[in-house]
Amino acid sequence: MNNYQEKSSIFGLEEKTVAIILWIISILTASSNGGFTIIAIALAVLLFEKKSSFVRNHASQLLALSLVIFVVNIILSAVLGISFSLFYWNSITGLFASATSSIIMLAYSVLKFALNILGLVRAAKYEKCTLPIIGYWGQALESMIKPI
Secondary structure, eight states: OOSOOOBOSSTTOBHHHHHHHHHHHHHHHHTTTOHHHHHHHHHHHHHHOOSOHHHHHHHHHHHHHHHHHHHHHHHHHHHHHHHHHHHTTSHHHHHHHHHHHHHHHHHHHHHHHHHHHHHHHHHHTTOOOOOTTTHHHHHHHHHHSOOO
């Protein structure tokens, strides 16, 4: 893309700056269970950004990622809770269930972090972002949610 950056509707900041701030907030709130925070921020940006399609693109991808993370967290909590209640009564199966859930949660955390870093890098390079697997949902959200 070109190096000329449009101003965003969000506080008159450059669009690249707004996109980078969105991804940094997402990374910082990921470890503190701030899912609702980033969903609210990304939704607010989509609703109030009128000028920059670049900022809307990054906000929609972040919103899609945050919604998927929210749903997967619920599913993983239920599945891992059930597996603990079924297998924790025996020390061998309990150890296996604990190790398996730890590996699953580690892989899931690395995937979440990697997708956030991918978005941050694309924003820093001033490139529009389409995240793997869930990017099309982000594009659909961007077209469905019109600015106020």
